Amino acid sequence: MDAVRDGVADVCFLAIDPGRADTIAFTRPYVVIEGAYAVPSDSAITTLAHVDRPGVRIGVKLGSAYDLHLARTIAHATLVRGADGVVAYADEGLEVAAGIRQPTEAYAAVHPGMRVLPESFMQIHQAAGTAVDRDAAVREWLDAVLGDLIAAGWVADALARHGHDQALAVAAG
Structure with missing residues (x-):
């Protein structure tokens, strides 16, 4: 761009x-493509509605389409920007990682203790x-x-x- x-x-x-x-x-x-959230397997976050709450921190890739979208739509959670949503999630010990569904699912598949929410937060x-x-x-x-x-x-x-x-x-x- x-x-x-x-x-x-x-x-x-x-x-x-x-x-x-x-x-x-x-x-x-x-x-x-879809935007998806990953969370720890034992997280109480099970739906999209559970994500946008005070105290929830979401890792996002700086400047990505989903960063722009979430900046407009998230009202209560905090966006933590980094080189990638899952990297920010892991490095900062966040509650949620945001990303493109396929790479987020691939990351979760090789990192035990993570799961991807079935609903997409955006197309x-x-x-x-x-x-x-x-x-x-x-x-x-x-x-x-x-x-x-x-x-x-x-x-x-x-x-x-x-x-x-x-x-x-x-x-x-």
């Missing part, structure tokens, strides 16, 4: 977020973007190309080639 904003790059790939819309013109989403729509001051025709072209890649199955195939779930790809149309 910074490279596009600063004129160093023409296109970026990142999560759609209202806080970025003043700088980035987004295409349609091509992938949808993260990934898109291509370019500077908002780009010509409208360029923005429309970029969106059309992405639409063609989605329709041709290229996005789902690329996910599979890299070991990710094809179901994360946005459906054509």
Whole structure:
């Protein structure tokens, strides 16, 4: 995003977020991922409603889409920002780790004593973007190309080639 904003790059790939819309013109989403919480196995936190409470500290990756989202939506818990949500959780002894579902589940799988809440706290729509001051025709072209890649199955195939779930790809149309 910074490279596009600063004129160093023409296109970026990142999560759609209202806080970025003043700088980035987004295409349609091509992938949808989930934000998930991990907690200690013996935690009393069992649902999303238990997370946003006084005294609960949530580890988040600084500047991530879920950091931006949680900064707008968390009213009582405290966000603790770091290089990654699970790293902040482990380093600071926090009550909750926030992250993208698949890496958070992978982390919990190799760290006994953790579990991931089944509910997602958000859906993260990934898109291509370019500077908002780009010509409208360029923005429309970029969106059309992405639409063609989605329709041709290229996005789902690329996910599979890299070991990710094809179901994360946005459906054509």
